[in-house]
Amino acid sequence: MNASKPSFREELERLEAIVRELEETDIDLDRALELFEEGVGHLKTARNLLQQSELTVKRVLEEADGTLRANDLTV
Amino acid sequence: MGGLDLFGNDGAVVASERAWTVAEVTRRARQLIDAGFTRLWVRGELTGFKAYRGGHWYFTLRDAQAQVRCVMWRRDNLRLRERPREGNEVFAEVQPTLWEERGEFRLTVRELIPTTAGGRWQLELERSKIALAKDGLLDPARKRPIPIYPRRIAVVTSLDGAALRDIVTIVERRWPIAEVLVLAARVQGDDAERQLCHALRTINRIPNLDLAIVGRGGGSREDLWVFNSERVARAVAAANVPTISAVGHETDISLTDLVADVRAATPSAAAEAAVPDRAATARSVDGIARRLAKALASRTVVADERLSRTGDRLTAATQGHLERQSARLERIAGKLDALSPLRVLERGYAVARDAEGRVLKQVVQFSDEMLFRLRVSDGEVRGRAVLK
Numbered sequence: 001m002n003a004s005k006p007s008f009r010e011e012l013e014r015l016e017a018i019v020r021e022l023e024e025t026d027i028d029l030d031r032a033l034e035l036f037e038e039g040v041g042h043l044k045t046a047r048n049l050l051q052q053s054e055l056t057v058k059r060v061l062e063e064a065d066g067t068l069r070a071n072d073l074t075v
Numbered sequence: 076m077g078g079l080d081l082f083g084n085d086g087a088v089v090a091s092e093r094a095w096t097v098a099e100v101t102r103r104a105r106q107l108i109d110a111g112f113t114r115l116w117v118r119g120e121l122t123g124f125k126a127y128r129g130g131h132w133y134f135t136l137r138d139a140q141a142q143v144r145c146v147m148w149r150r151d152n153l154r155l156r157e158r159p160r161e162g163n164e165v166f167a168e169v170q171p172t173l174w175e176e177r178g179e180f181r182l183t184v185r186e187l188i189p190t191t192a193g194g195r196w197q198l199e200l201e202r203s204k205i206a207l208a209k210d211g212l213l214d215p216a217r218k219r220p221i222p223i224y225p226r227r228i229a230v231v232t233s234l235d236g237a238a239l240r241d242i243v244t245i246v247e248r249r250w251p252i253a254e255v256l257v258l259a260a261r262v263q264g265d266d267a268e269r270q271l272c273h274a275l276r277t278i279n280r281i282p283n284l285d286l287a288i289v290g291r292g293g294g295s296r297e298d299l300w301v302f303n304s305e306r307v308a309r310a311v312a313a314a315n316v317p318t319i320s321a322v323g324h325e326t327d328i329s330l331t332d333l334v335a336d337v338r339a340a341t342p343s344a345a346a347e348a349a350v351p352d353r354a355a356t357a358r359s360v361d362g363i364a365r366r367l368a369k370a371l372a373s374r375t376v377v378a379d380e381r382l383s384r385t386g387d388r389l390t391a392a393t394q395g396h397l398e399r400q401s402a403r404l405e406r407i408a409g410k411l412d413a414l415s416p417l418r419v420l421e422r423g424y425a426v427a428r429d430a431e432g433r434v435l436k437q438v439v440q441f442s443d444e445m446l447f448r449l450r451v452s453d454g455e456v457r458g459r460a461v462l463k
Contacts, residue, residue, distance in 0.1 A: 005252075007224075008224045019363055023370045036370075043364055043367065047360060054251060055246055055254075056253075058254065059256075059257045060258050060281065068277070068280060
């Protein structure tokens with residue numbers, strides 16, 4: 001039941017923070033490159049997520065012992 | 076509570092031989108009446124309505140056989156949207172009592188609902204609404220915002236209804252990044268209330284959940300009625316993620332609509348409210364990519380200048396560092412090419428330096444006829460300043 005996909009929101013939030021830091025603060029080159037590289041990584045992840053086209057639909061079921069299980073569901 | 080117990084606990088007083096004062100009799104009568112009744116609902120015709128200056132209302136309820144005086148205190152009647160009219164048939168929630176000073180039996184009215192508002196169900200609904208309001212569950216300040224980019228969405232509805240198909244279709248089109256977790260529950264009929272409450276409690280145990288949609292498609296008023304259940308409404312209110320309630324069509328408003336964080340007119344509208352549009356989001360990501368490129372490009376001017384000095388100015392140790400940096404820049408440049416908006420770097424940034432290699436950043440650093448070197452993307456040219 002735990003989500004494994006990266007969170008688009010977190011990717012975007014970090015990316016925006018990076019852009020703001022690059023735009024607004026007078027940082028040295030090392031730091032700028034570091035931020036940029038990190039930003040490119042988040043950009044890639046975000047765009048990959050947006051590429052995805054198949055929605056996951058699952059049905060949540062409760063086991064006899066109360067634990068939750070998610071089964072694929074075709075709607 | 077049973078009926079009146081006139082001779083139960085305190086028979087000695089009733090059997091006493093001395094004469095009672097009037098006040099004693101009326102007090103005793105009030106005690107017996109207060110103890111003998113719990114709150115109850117009375118249906119009758121309202122007549123002789125009078126509102127006093129203090130805001131309290133006095134009137135009579137009657138039917139074909141009897142009548143009884145009533146009072147509704149200001150604190151209770153303030154909640155009502157309108158005054159009852161003479162001759163209205165009403166449901167009144169009352170506490171029977173006795174007004175000692177006048178020895179008058181009367182009903183203290185807590186709640187008053189015209190029967191024209193509907194039958195028994197409507198009455199229950201109005202009561203539930205009041206109960207939810209008392210617990211603060213209808214407070215607009217309670218409403219939570221829906222997360223913008225949800226990853227996990229719970230849908231509480233029937234497996235075979237149109238609502239689920241509608242929701243899945245729209246989420247798939249707009250935001251397939253999300254995962255839809257369906258918690259099946261009957262949405263009408265006998266067991267619907269229990270199943271809905273159970274499903275709503277279960278969503279609180281799902282990890283990393285961003286929001287929940289609860290609802291069903293259109294149907295008759297009776298079909299939709301379970302969404303007016305106070306228990307279901309309270310289960311919606313108890314969800315620990317933001318909720319969207321979508322019951323029936325545009326015109327149907329249910330109790331769950333009132334307690335949910337967002338009310339959607341239909342299940343389709345709920346799905347639209349739940350997720351962003353992928354295409355629009357992609358465009359805003361492109362915008363951020365452009366800003367990122369631009370922000371770095373303005374730094375790269377400085378980087379370029381440092382790299383060009385490696386040969387003659389810096390020690391071997393520093394050189395190693397700069398070479399690593401250079402390799403890194405190339406690596407990044409490769410990435411930049413992959414990201415079309417980043418081609419901005421090729422658009423022609425240059426660094427000017429004087430004979431000693433100092434970077435010329437401002438006009439004041441130039442003098443007329445001064446020679447300088449200009450570093451461009453593929454090499455260096457020499458220049459002469461013309462200031463006059």
